[in-house]
């Protein structure tokens with residue numbers, strides 16, 4: 001009886017936390033077999049390229065420039081006249097992603113500034129109607145991705161700084177902005193999502209962002225998610241709302257964080273769910289092109305992010321912000337090339353693996369595929385061994401990654417000792433293989 005009471009109390013706390021998170025109707029959702037298969041494929045891919053590209057790139061001050069420099073929409077709109085990315089080559093972007101070892105691309109179709117980077121009939125504020133570029137980059141990217149076997153996903157902003165029907169800054173009453181036209185805005189998003197899911201071939205995922213700006217709004221996810229799942233049941237839905245996932249979603253995102261961590265500051269109190277997980281991160285500081293942003297992460301840091309994400313059963317979506325001429329900046333291209341050298345050699349220890357074999361250790365982490373555990377020593381220890389706690393699997397052999405060198409091990413109830421030489425100089429990741437029963 002006591003136990004039951006506690007259970008009720010716990011479920012009440014759990015339930016009320018969820019209800020507080022989002023109080024509006026949710027879609028009734030049972031994923032199709034195709035959707036569940038897409039989730040597995042998504043988890044197998046492990047590494048994707050995030051692309052933030054919009055007319056903001058002209059100002060070279062990140063994708064939040066309109067907000068941060070307090071630029072009025074009438075003024076901001078002038079950027080459409082200067083946006084003519086003649087050096088854009090979708091095939092080149094896809095090659096850069098592919099040779100880095102990335103298996104999918106997630107690109108901004110429309111960011112918070114309201115500008116659509118695709119040919120949309122639902123607005124004139126799009127790349128075809130409002131710029132002289134006269135090409136649809138998403139269409140070209142879709143074709144290049146298809147040709148190269150790269151999955152294409154679309155980022156889509158819920159938040160909008162410019163449209164009157166959204167009413168940015170207006171008070172929310174009864175789930176709607178006052179003095180705006182919420183019904184019209186929802187209909188607009190649905191029209192655009194329909195375009196994105198019908199004109200560009202098969203889309204892997206719709207990646208929403210901006211919910212957090214309007215936590216008290218009724219985003220009508222019951223309608224939006226149902227529309228997506230009906231139009232394309234295998235397309236996955238991610239919503240970067242910084243909450244524990246709600247029904248209808250297929251992927252949980254972590255902005256600038258590994259699953260379960262809150263170093264980036266956006267994941268406070270967020271529970272890690274059973275859904276496929278994805279961390280997104282920048283290569284410097286900004287998402288959109290930023291001329292002055294020189295805080296480049298090193299190749300080693302980025303590989304560690306990828307491996308640590310895999311160790312926590314997640315993917316890494318690593319961002320580039322192409323320049324206004326359409327090229328990806330050379331610093332990023334160089335780093336991605338170096339990441340590619342690593343994934344070419346050690347990819348086996350990441351792609352198709354699953355994580356959560358052990359808790360992340362000071363020395364590193366473990367990934368698992370079939371009957372192999374990959375031990376990733378990211379931070380060599382001073383001792384001539386590493387200690388792996390709580391290993392459920394019974395080890396039958398331990399070798400170097402290439403299988404040529406046998407490694408001594410001692411498996412006890414409390415954990416396993418692996419006696420291995422570690423190069424503490426500049427090794428990115430000493431990968432070892434453990435065969436298990």
Ligand code: H79
Nearest residue numbers: 052063064068111112209210212240255280287
């Ligand atoms: O699309 C990317 C960002 O534009 C968007 N999500 C990723 C994937 C986003 N990142 N952070 N936020 C939204 C929340 C807003 C943070 C802010 Fe700020 C802090 C807004 C103003 C202060 C960061 C720092 C952005 C501008 C300055």
